[in-house]
Amino acid sequence: MEQTIKSGVYKLLEKVGDQVNFFLSFVRHLLRKGFEWNEFLRQCFIIGYKSFPLIAVTGFILGFVLTLQSLPTLKDFGAASYVPGMVSVSVVREIGPVIIALISAGKIASSIGAELGSMKVTEQISAMEVSSADPIQYLVVTRILACTFMIPLLTLMADAISLFGGFVGSNLDNKVSLHLYFNKAFNALAFSDLFPGVIKTVFFGFAIGFIGCYHGYHSNRGTESVGHAANSAVVSASLWIIILDGIAVQLTNIFAYN
């Protein structure tokens, strides 16, 4: 019993150490010259282009459902006109960033994990290393930065689409003009809603890229480790998003509402 706990703790510490090391090497390579602009843009394109449909549908349904669910209750209180504001605040502050990040973790972290994992298994990463080309700079730095950059953008798009979903939902019940709806939605939003909502997606994006790359880059030999890399990338990226969100909520409460 004691032995298993000991070896478990030891393994955990080893993993943490590995991740810290990986992070430091990311920073070192980031500061080095020879940034791979082409690969970075290609990754941005892949991430944005491949995830957009999924994120658009999710965003739309988010706003749509939220509206349909809350409308009857608020109507009972004669507060139906608060629906746009309620939807926009809850989507922009919390639901949008978290849901989109979790979906991206499933889509992007897993694909990065699998891609780098299979490159590792087929010795492509070793081949880069041996030829003195820099696999961290080419593969890792570009992917992490692309995620850090694209996830906030995708979230903002999803937020906007979600407001539109809310508009459609409201219209099923009662005709509202687009102008009026968005007016109400934006009036309810304060800078202190938007800003923390966007900032935390930057961290979510980083976590998705970093965890995906870490698990792919450190996968073992053998083909089954590719699946394993993809799987653990999704699991730990999702976990990290939840944890970061908890921290972000605390920080916003301290700084924005005091």
Add this chain to the structure above:
Amino acid sequence: MQDELTIETKQATEAKTDDNNIVIKVEHLQKSFEDNKVLKDINLTLCKGENLVVLGRSGQGKSVTIQCIVGLLDYDEGSLKVFGKEIKELLEDELKEIRLKLGFLFQSGALYDSMTVRENLSFPLTRVLKMKDDSKINQEVEDVLDAVGLKDAIDKMPGDLSGGMRKRIGLARTLILKPAIMLYDEPTTGLDPITSKEISQLIMDLRKKYQTSSIIITHDLACAKITGDRILVLHEGKFIAEGSYKDLEKSQDERVNSFFK
């Protein structure tokens, strides 16, 4: 051809006595993976211009040995010098410099899946040599493809190539940096006898063209016969025999003998 080979062998053996001619020197190398002691006591020297063949059955640690040489794996004990420099003690930049002089052909070819053959080959040129001139890059790519006899494959994806073609492209990708030492990890495994022979011949042609010294890891006797000036037999983490193909053929040792049957 045969005569040429014997002359070269002689030169290689003569050169062996001269320290300046040694490009790789490995002494008492040991390496374990957890409880699995793979390399127990590896000693080898590679001289300039020599083709050294390492024969050994599957799982004896052949790949591990050359991965230690290029610094992909850390070794536990012993000394491993490439151009007189101890690999373990090198800083990142120094290791990079040494690696520039080493070419490594992976067992699988290790082509970059997401890039065309052209991009595969120009990758080391743009990333390592920092070449910018497109026409020059194209020229180099075409030259080296010509050298391995696969000019037509230039715009194909690695997925569309056969095993033998992938090995050749992998070879071209290492050659494009004009390494002084080539390390071949089973260049002929998984290929039919005729293609194997072509690859072995190619190794000889390339040595002539680029003046490389090579370590060739294999369990393919035909390849060993064509390419090897000197042959080492690896068994359970140690070399148990050394000599030319003819010497080893006559060996009384059961473990060596079993290869030649």
